[in-house]
Amino acid sequence: MRKRSKRTGAVRDDSSSSVPDSQTREIEAIEIPPGDTLETILLSSGVPVELSGIEVESEAINRLRGQGVELVVPLIGQGELLGALYLGHRLSDQPYSTDDRRLLGNLASQVAPAMKVAQLVREQQAEAKERERIEQELKVAALIQQTLLPKELPSINGWNVDAFYRPARAVGGDFYDFIQLDDRRLGVVIGDVTDKGVPAALVMATCRSMLRAAAAQHDSPSAVLADVNEHLVPEIPPAMFVTCLYAIIDIEDGQVVFANAGHNLPYVRTSDGVLELRATGMPLGLMPDMTYDERTHALGAGDVMVLTSDGITEAHSPEGEMYGFSRLMGRVAKKTRDEDICSSLVGDLETWTGPGAEQEDDITLVVIRRTASASVSADAFHTGEEALIEFTVPSVEGNERVAIAKVAEAVRSLGFEGSRLEKLKTAVGETVMNAIEHGNENNPDLDVSIRVAVTPQRVTVRVVDNGGDKDIPHAVTPDLEAKIAGDQTPRGWGLFLIEQMVDEVSTARENGHHIVELVMNREGGA
């Protein structure tokens, strides 16, 4: 007897080992097609069936008869036909007796469960192998994507750039990139490759390289996208394409020139509400000879540009409703206390999809915020120092605590702790509080910008507000006796405290801004 795959039977025409090989003959393994009449007969009888007793015809019955099969013994497990034993005529030329059929029936009833177990084991092994293959492929795809996404965010005076990327389990083809074009222009890319896994990751890698090469050649975003499209069309696999938005930001005057190859529209939040930045163009890689609209928008102080991927707008609630553009737009319109738009959007999305929901697609967010009306330094792109964190807080009383927490978290990684950390926290708190109250006069529409940068020797916390038209008072040592005696106001401790807490304090006025820099030496000091 030889085992065959499911629903297939095969045997020699006599099981006696004493019979010479010349008297035996192998019967071809014949599959019983699903729904074949023979299947119905075997399942309904459950016992060995002689083909001569069947009056109907079917594909399987005819083929078995053609092979000289006389008896078919069904192997049935859990109501399913797992296979069958096919027997030809007996060597003795006698018909199969009742005892023969009973014996074969008993044999089949013992073989069937074993076959079922074997089948399940084989299926599970195949599934495990497939799962392992898929997991490996996903790891490769994730590795490609993570390797190519920016390792750090641009640090630009007067701007706050933030990004969020979280791949779906199946790893889609989202990507973003920042390209420093020259001293005052920053290229920003966000894109999404159709498909998932390794194919999408490879196209993403190709597209990213093409974009970088084209960005170095052309000053116009539309020319960059057209160039990439021409190169991508002959390379991209069939039925794949790439949506992509490319913008060039002038960090001095806030002008944004952009072109869009079918990607989600960017949103810009201004003091008057939220705008969509529209520019039309076909996705990359679909057809040659495409042209792309090019538009310009000026970002003012406090304006925020939000770029997203469709993993956000197409996420579903447990009821099956999509997150959608209007909800995204509404969320962008909301000012939060700490203006951490990435966290705010992702938090809202997670609330929408519900706890424990598996992420359907990659989620990518790029948030670019203009914090100052003009660059506060000619050296906008900092060199020689590493920016640890840059963020803004609206000028609302109490937001100094937000600033303290963020700065403390950033400098802890440098080994700042204990007394030194507490002193820096107090200095930051007082400086930001002054910026909110005196510099920006508690106007919640004005932001205070905070940047923490580090060199091997020092940590610098730079606090910028819009109070550049006001005189900067000098710190004086408060006369406590006079204050207690009621001869002076009990207030007036802030500047004094700041000077006492850090190693250096410097102040400046520039382009309408008031800038305070707090410096802590990394060894020793105050």
Place this chain on the structure above:
Amino acid sequence: MADEEFSATVRVTDKGSVIELVGTVNRMAKEGMESAYVQAARSPGEIVLDFKKVDYINSTGIAVIVGVLAMARAEQRAVGALRLTDHYKEVFEITRLADFMHIYEDTASVN
């Protein structure tokens, strides 16, 4: 991290009163602090501010404490500070508040 709402509770001891401060000591604490002081001042003896449950003191909070010292000076009453963190002890020294307040380490000293 948001400011924690300020509150103050007065406890009369053998030696005077202890004002247990909770939350953030900033300008918002002025009314609660002064009210607690007035209540504590009904009993004789030193008034001690217990900072055990204070999470943050800023310059406007220091001004509030200076205001308490001014009220105490007017009636020639001693004011102490209990259970300050090391950082705020240093702040009290830098601002010289420690020159006008006895700094206590533990509650046994003030009960």
